[in-house]
Each structure stands twice: as C-alpha cells, then as structure tokens.
Amino acid sequence: xxxxxxxxxxxxxxxxxxxxxxxxxxxxxxxxxxxxxxxxxxxxx
Amino acid sequence: xxxxxxxxxxxxxxxxxxxxxxxxxxxxxxxxxxxxxxxxxxxxxxxxxxxxxxxxxxxxxxxxxxxxxxxxxxxxxxxxxxxxxxxxxxxxxxxxxxxxxxxxxxxxxxxxxxxxxxxxxxxxxxxxxxxxxxxxxxxxxxxxxxxxxxxxxxxxxxxxxxxxxxxxxxxxxxxxxxxxxxxxxxxxxxxxxxxxxxxxxxxxxxxxxxxxxxxxxxxxxxxxxxxxxxxxxxxxxxxxxxxxxxxxxxxxxxxxxxxxxxxx
Amino acid sequence: xxxxxxxxxxxxxxxxxxxxxxxxxxxxxxxxxxxxxxxxxxxxxxxxxxxxxxxxxxxxx
Numbered sequence: 404x405x406x407x408x409x410x411x412x413x414x415x416x417x418x419x420x421x422x423x424x425x426x427x428x429x430x431x432x433x434x435x436x437x438x439x440x441x442x443x444x445x446x447x448x
Numbered sequence: 449x450x451x452x453x454x455x456x457x458x459x460x461x462x463x464x465x466x467x468x469x470x471x472x473x474x475x476x477x478x479x480x481x482x483x484x485x486x487x488x489x490x491x492x493x494x495x496x497x498x499x500x501x502x503x504x505x506x507x508x509x510x511x512x513x514x515x516x517x518x519x520x521x522x523x524x525x526x527x528x529x530x531x532x533x534x535x536x537x538x539x540x541x542x543x544x545x546x547x548x549x550x551x552x553x554x555x556x557x558x559x560x561x562x563x564x565x566x567x568x569x570x571x572x573x574x575x576x577x578x579x580x581x582x583x584x585x586x587x588x589x590x591x592x593x594x595x596x597x598x599x600x601x602x603x604x605x606x607x608x609x610x611x612x613x614x615x616x617x618x619x620x621x622x623x624x625x626x627x628x629x630x631x632x633x634x635x636x637x638x639x640x641x642x643x644x645x646x647x648x649x650x651x652x653x654x655x656x657x658x659x660x661x662x663x664x665x666x667x668x669x670x671x672x673x674x675x676x677x678x679x680x681x682x683x684x685x686x687x688x689x690x691x692x693x694x695x696x697x698x699x700x701x702x703x704x705x706x707x708x709x710x711x712x
Numbered sequence: 713x714x715x716x717x718x719x720x721x722x723x724x725x726x727x728x729x730x731x732x733x734x735x736x737x738x739x740x741x742x743x744x745x746x747x748x749x750x751x752x753x754x755x756x757x758x759x760x761x762x763x764x765x766x767x768x769x770x771x772x773x
Contacts, residue, residue, distance in 0.1 A: 438496075438497075438498070442493050442494065442495055443493070443494040443503055444491065444492075444493050444494075445491070445492060445494070445503065445504065445507050446490070446491055446507070447488075447489045447490055447491060447492050447507045447508065447510050447511030447587065447599075448507070448508060448511055448597060448599070500766050500769045500770050501713065501766070505713075509713070509716050512716040512717050513716060513724075514724060555727075568724075569724050569727040570727070571727040571728075571730065572716055572724065572726045572727045573713060573714060573726055573729065573730070574713075575713065576713070576766050576767070578770050598722060601722065604721055604722035604723055605721045605722070605723065605752075679723070681717075681722060681723070681724065682724055
C-alpha cells in the first residue's frame with residue numbers, strides 16, 4: 404500500500420526496517436495512506 | 449366532522465378541524481410524518497472522492513436531499529416489491545453524480561435514470577471541489593416511509609392545537625391584556641372595548657388572564673376543534689400530503705375490519 | 713458546508729444559503745431570512761450561526 408507525504412506530496416514506499424515511518428525524499432514524518440481503488444459502498448444516512 | 453381551510457401554500461397547509469377527537473387529529477399528524485412514503489437516496493457507491501468532506505458526510509448530505517417524482521405510485525417500497533427486496537427497477541431509481549473541481553456541486557447535478565424523478569430543491573450545496581478534486585458517486589433511491597428514517601419523512605413539521613375560545617366579560621377598558629399578549633390576539637376597538645381580532649394566533653398562554661385585575665377575560669380550549677398545521681419537506685405538496693395521510697388511516701382501519709371479520 | 717436541513721425541524725435551508733451569504737453584506741440578517749421564508753428560530757439559527765470552514769480545511773488536505 405502506497406503512502407503520501409503530507410509535506411512534499413510525493414508518493415512514498417515505506418521501508419520499515421531501514422528508515423521507519425519517514426519520507427525518503429524530504430524526511431517528513433507525517434505520511435497519509437492513499438485511498439484504495441476499490442468501490443466503497445455505504446448507506447446514505 | 450368539518451374541515452375549514454385557513455392557509456394553503458405549496459409547502460404548508462393550515463386547517464380547522466371541528467367535531468373530531470384529539471386522537472383523530474393526532475392520527476392525521478402522525479400519519480403525515482411517518483406513514484406517507486417518499487423517495488430518498490438510500491445507498492451510494494463511491495468510486496472516487498478527493499474532496500475535503502469525508503465519504504460519510506457526502507452520503508449523509510445526498511440522503512437528506514428531498515426528491516420529487518412525477519408519479520410516485522409506479523415505485524413500490526423494497527419490502528413489498530416483487531423482487532422481495534433484492535433490488536429491481538420497480539423499487540429503485542438509480543442516479544449518478546460526477547464532478548471535477550474547481551466547482552460547487554449542487555443538488556441538481558444528481559442525475560436520475562428516470563426523468564420523472566428530480567430533486568425538490570435546486571441549489572442545495574453538496575460539496576465544494578477545489579482544483580483537481582474529484583467526486584464520482586452512483587447509487588439508488590428507494591421509496592419508504594418516515595418510520596424507516598427521517599429522510600423519508602414527507603411531513604416535517606406537523607402539529608395541532610385546540611381552537612381557543614376567548615370570552616370577555618365585565619371589561620374595564622384598561623387595555624393591559626392587549627399589551628401583554630405576545631401574539632397580538634386582542635385589540636381595543638373604537639369604544640375602547642377589548643376585542644378578539646386574531647383568534648387563530650392565540651397559543652393559549654393565558655397571560656391575559658393573569659394580567660386582568662377584574663377577572664373579566666377567560667381563555668378556554670374548544671375540546672373538539674383543532675387547528676392543524678402540516679408542513680412538508682418539499683417532496684410532495686402539503687395538500688396531497690394530508691390527503692395521502694388520511695388515505696393511509698382509512699386503509700389501516702379497513703385492515704382491522706378485515707382481520708376482525710376473519711376472527712368471528 | 714452548510715447542513716442540508718435544519719437540525720430540529722427538518723426544513724431544507726441550505727438552498728438559500730448562498731443568497732443569504734451575499735445579501736447579509738448590505739442588509740440585516742433578520743430581514744433577509746424573513747424574505748427567504750426562514751421563519752422558525754430553529755431554522756434561523758442554522759444560517760445565523762453557520763461558519764464556513766471548508767476552504768480553511770482544504771489547505772491541510
């Protein structure tokens with residue numbers, strides 16, 4: 404599952420063993436999970 | 449039983465019901481709120497939503513939009529449908545909503561497959577989309593009653609009160625009651641006598657009784673007369689709403705009759 | 713975003729929000745609401761007390 408860095412907005416792959424939760428491009432530590440491509444079904448309430 | 453029309457607007461009706469019991473007036477009120485079916489968006493499928501609102505917020509907002517149908521009778525509620533709740537064109541109206549920012553998505557952007565089904569109000573903001581934000585939703589609306597969820601409630605604000613009866617006895621023309629009345633029910637006429645000018649506005653608060661030093665005024669409810677105010681959500685005309693509510697009550701009464709006949 | 717309906721009574725109020733927002737710049741809000749047919753105080757507080765914050769939130773997307 405891909406993540407997106409909240410600072411540089413780039414898609415990043417997280418390498419847990421090497422760097423932990425950290426953007427490899429800018430070093431920012433806040434990442435957001437991308438929306439899955441599946442269709443989301445819900446009740447309209 | 450007598451019905452007298454007081455006010456009629458597209459979305460609201462006020463009428464005087466005389467010679468009926470409180471139970472009957474309340475029956476009409478309750479039937480308007482929870483037994484008259486209407487269409488509302490039931491379930492949605494989200495393909496993409498990159499807007500600032502959460503998926504759930506969008507689904508809630510879509511569900512609350514009132515829908516009108518040219519002929520509501522062509523649809524059956526999912527429970528009574530021949531498909532037995534599985535979902536078919538007889539009990540569902542499909543819709544799609546696609547938008548790409550920057551723009552404001554309005555209720556009229558919801559496109560139904562049945563051209564007879566429309567949103568009751570245009571210009572309800574659903575979500576604002578910024579540059580590059582996207583919203584792709586499809587789903588369906590079903591016909592149900594207000595007892596399932598308030599979004600299917602076709603009568604939103606329905607209420608009744610007893611018709612007030614205001615008697616003015618030995619009036620000393622001080623005019624205190626005229627001043628204290630919050631709804632301007634009373635007024636002084638040419639001879640400075642207190643007169644009832646706007647009886648229907650009276651809410652039976654009885655402030656005038658307390659204010660009168662001579663106990664000249666009495667306010668009593670007329671037990672068999674009711675002022676009903678029925679306001680719809682826009683999906684159906686208020687006039688039709690009351691008629692359908694009354695039909696529903698009759699239908700239920702007939703059902704009781706049939707059941708009782710089976711027993712004996 | 714303005715709620716679609718009034719929380720208390722269920723009347724649709726969001727369809728007049730944009731007109732209301734434009735008009736309160738030059739007119740008293742109470743008069744504008746009378747004009748727009750927002751009568752009850754439950755519906756009036758919906759418009760009166762609403763603060764639009766979606767555009768503020770967008771910066772943190």
